[in-house]
Amino acid sequence: MFMKYKIACAAIALLSSAQAFAQDEPAKPITVTGSVALVSDYRLRGVSQSDRGMAVQGGFTIAHESGAYVGTWASNLSGWGTFGGANMELDLIGGYAVPLGEGSTLDMGLTWYMYPSGLSKTDFAELFGKLSHQIGPVKGLLGVAYAPKQQALGEVCSDADCTVFRPGKKNDNLYVWGDVSGAIPNTPVSLKAHLGWSKGNPGLGPNGTSAAPTGKYLDWLVGADLAIPGTPLTASIAYVDTDIARVEENYIRPNFSVVDPDNAGKSIARGTVVFSISAAF
Numbered sequence: 001m002f003m004k005y006k007i008a009c010a011a012i013a014l015l016s017s018a019q020a021f022a023q024d025e026p027a028k029p030i031t032v033t034g035s036v037a038l039v040s041d042y043r044l045r046g047v048s049q050s051d052r053g054m055a056v057q058g059g060f061t062i063a064h065e066s067g068a069y070v071g072t073w074a075s076n077l078s079g080w081g082t083f084g085g086a087n088m089e090l091d092l093i094g095g096y097a098v099p100l101g102e103g104s105t106l107d108m109g110l111t112w113y114m115y116p117s118g119l120s121k122t123d124f125a126e127l128f129g130k131l132s133h134q135i136g137p138v139k140g141l142l143g144v145a146y147a148p149k150q151q152a153l154g155e156v157c158s159d160a161d162c163t164v165f166r167p168g169k170k171n172d173n174l175y176v177w178g179d180v181s182g183a184i185p186n187t188p189v190s191l192k193a194h195l196g197w198s199k200g201n202p203g204l205g206p207n208g209t210s211a212a213p214t215g216k217y218l219d220w221l222v223g224a225d226l227a228i229p230g231t232p233l234t235a236s237i238a239y240v241d242t243d244i245a246r247v248e249e250n251y252i253r254p255n256f257s258v259v260d261p262d263n264a265g266k267s268i269a270r271g272t273v274v275f276s277i278s279a280a281f
Contacts, residue, residue: 027065034060037278042075045175045196045211046219046242048268049081049089051260059091069109070094077115079259080268083152084207086118095128103134111145122207124152126173138182147173147200147211154206173200173211188229192238194221208255213269214248223274232279241271 035058041048042055049055059073073091081089095109107130115122126147133140147153149170177196184191196219200212223238249256249267258266 029065031063032060033063033281034058035278035280037276039274039276041240041272041274042077042081043240043272043274044081045198046217046221046240046244046269047080047213048258048272049075049077049079051079051081052258052263052266052268052272053078053260061093063097067097067099068095069097080209080256082118083113083115083209084118084120084122086115086122088116090114090116100131105132106130107132119207121151124150137185138180141179143177143179145175145177151206153201153211155201156204156206156208169206171201171205173198175199175212188227190225190227192221192223192225194219196220204252204255210252213252213256214244217248218243232281234278234280236274236276236278238274239271240274242269244269 037057039050039055039057041052042050042057055075055077057073057075059071061069061071063069071093073093075089077083077087077089083089092112092114093109095107097105097107100106107128109128111126111128113124113126124147126145128143128145130141130143132142149172151170153171153173154169155171175196175198177194179192179194181190181192183189197216198212198219199216201210202212202215204210219240219242221238221240223236226235227233228235246267249269254265256268258264258268
């Protein structure tokens with residue numbers, strides 16, 4: 001046990017030395033960053049994509065000094081999140097971030113949502129734009145994401161009772177959100193909050209799910225991050241919720257509920273506390 005403790009201390013010291021050395025190095029034209037995380041529930045815009053279960057997530061980004069970047073991010077899925085039957089989401093991301101003045105940045109790009117091993121025509125593209133501004137320890141961000149009309153976001157039916165089938169129907173999706181975060185001075189703790197609004201195809205799409213399940217709804221989050229000193233680890237806690245009413249959920253059940261037999265029928269859009277531990281590199 002003592003030997004394991006000495007090895008762990010040596011590894012942490014080596015990591016700290018490497019980080020300090022990297023800070024002294026001149027900026028490189030190309031940088032690679034990434035992260036891995038374990039979360040208690042994968043919530044996308046307030047809705048569980050992992051059947052209210054745990055998810056392993058990770059990704060990396062390659063950025064050029066010009067502001068251009070490409071990256072990828074992935075997570076396991078379950079229940080409602082299995083878009084077309086896939087048990088994995090793989091996002092391909094490309095964009096350009098440009099400074100607009102002291103503390104401000106404009107970030108524009110495209111995310112391609114992929115669902116490997118799912119049904120055909122499940123993937124879709126979404127354009128995004130984000131404007132952020134930093135004032136001291138506080139950072140604010142306004143964002144908009146728009147997915148043009150695509151079959152993956154389309155309809156199975158044209159009415160609430162699902163009596164008129166419209167295979168091949170295409171729809172779009174709009175998401176607008178705002179974030180604010182800030183570090184508590186002289187502590188490793190940061191606070192964060194999020195508010196988002198979705199507008200898209202209501203009901204069940206061609207793959208049994210929808211990017212905006214009830215057509216229009218709000219989602220929000222309040223939480224805190226703890227940067228664990230001397231390590232690349234961050235522990236997080238957040239309360240996540242939506243304004244989707246149970247009467248709205250009833251139109252898209254049983255899809256819009258937990259599939260796991262131990263929790264079958266529970267809502268996947270009700271408020272919950274999400275825990276996570278992540279490591280950045």
